[in-house]
Amino acid sequence: MANLGDSNSPLKRFAAHAQVQRVLPWLFPIFVLAVWQLSSQSGWLSTRVLPEPWAVLKAFWSLTVSGEIWTHVATSTWRAAAGFAIGGGLGLLLGLLTGTFRPAEMLLDSSLQMIRNIPALALIPLVILWFGIDESAKLFLVALGVFFPIYLNTFHGIRSVDKGLIEMARSYGLSGWRLYTQVILPGATASILVGVRFSLGLTWVLLIVAETISAQAGIGYMTMNAREFLQTDVVLVGILLYALLGKLADLLAKGLERWWLRWHPGYQRVHT
């Protein structure tokens, strides 16, 4: 009998094949889709619980053809990007400030740490009172949630730059702006990017909630609207869109990591 752990076993050789490796990750999702389709078709799964994949695809198609889906995707993407830019930008700026200057840390850090412990979503009633159900309310929520991961990781990144490298750079005549851009900032990049990736994930979570409260457009509005008319297929399209956009944002962040940290052994592509 062939031993499965043996590197020469047929199963292992099969799995090592390049084309097989490309197909393998898709096997399970396809299997799930097939089971789902079959159980819907046989009536075992009610369409009110979950519409068949085919119906979701059709809904997606009709929304695309009518052009409706694009306005929603564009609106949501714009909100996510704007909220992320505002919150992330402020987080980066303040993180750099408190990380670099001790007095700024003393002044701001403890207050920020206190606010950090308030879940952004707990502020929804207040946000509605302040901004109404306007666009700014959604941006505020996203920006607030995104702010802290980036702030914390920037602060931590600046503080944990290797002191030996700073000492070396100073003794080689670097100071001020040159020291900051050539040593401190690059040294903090890895940590800052961790914050960025974490924040990107948060952006969509916050946006979903913000858009389902009240909106005239956006993916969240589309799904809430569909719920009223019991269009489970459109609800599912919305959920899948969120997943897709989230994945895209993560890919973007990963790409940034691969570029900015290409010097880092932990981020270099493994050559096979």
Add this chain to the structure above:
Amino acid sequence: MKRHDIEIRGASVEVTGVSKGYAGRRVLLDADLQIAPGEFIAIVGRSGCGKSTLLRLLAGLEPADAGTILLDGDAHAAHQSDIRIMFQDARLLPWKRVLDNVALGLTGPDVKERAREALAQVGLADRAKEWPAVLSGGQRQRVALARALVHTPRLLLLDEPLGALDALTRIEMHRLIERLWLRHGFTALLVTHDVSEAVALGDRVVQIEDHRIALDERVLLPRPRHRGQAFAAYEERILDRVLQQPEGVSVPPDDALEYHPAHAVRWAI
């Protein structure tokens, strides 16, 4: 390899009555040291004796509590650009390619050219575009050496730069450092815990003990130095001196150490 045919452009160093302590703990006390231009000084001593501290004071990384350090008769703080230090760890910036690491802190139009030249001098011209992460320990120290030399320092401080390297790489590095020192004529100060390294490289071997300079011995061997009998004699004499128990440290009785001489154990192995 003779020295007199090149111009000596190293700085003279004069350390007078220098003391340094950290949080009440005395590290250096009233240390005096004179170094002639272009001389190669090797400083040995037990760990924690203050030899690295002396180097850090000379590099201007820390201020001395008392005493003066003069470079060519001037306060050494005014000569920061003439002093370069090589650390125990190479301290290359991992996010800069090898060439850009060598060019760190350089200004002027021909920065890349000068850096490339310095890299060629340490034999790494073909690695200019690599990230430091892919280099071996010895190669990293060679890059660090190039980075120091590209500034044409008049005083080069070496803080146990070869401590973490294997024996063969170390001997290679000794030859490289000696060759570049002969060629550029800078004053060199090497801190090491390896007496053989000190004898191989130093014009003078200085020992720090009890926070003071305790031994200052001139090594009268022709360069490049071969590990012959005369070499071994120097090495043994200095090692014996270093291994003498400093005052104030109580030696536990022999039986408390559970010490087994090698010849008593050998039959059991």
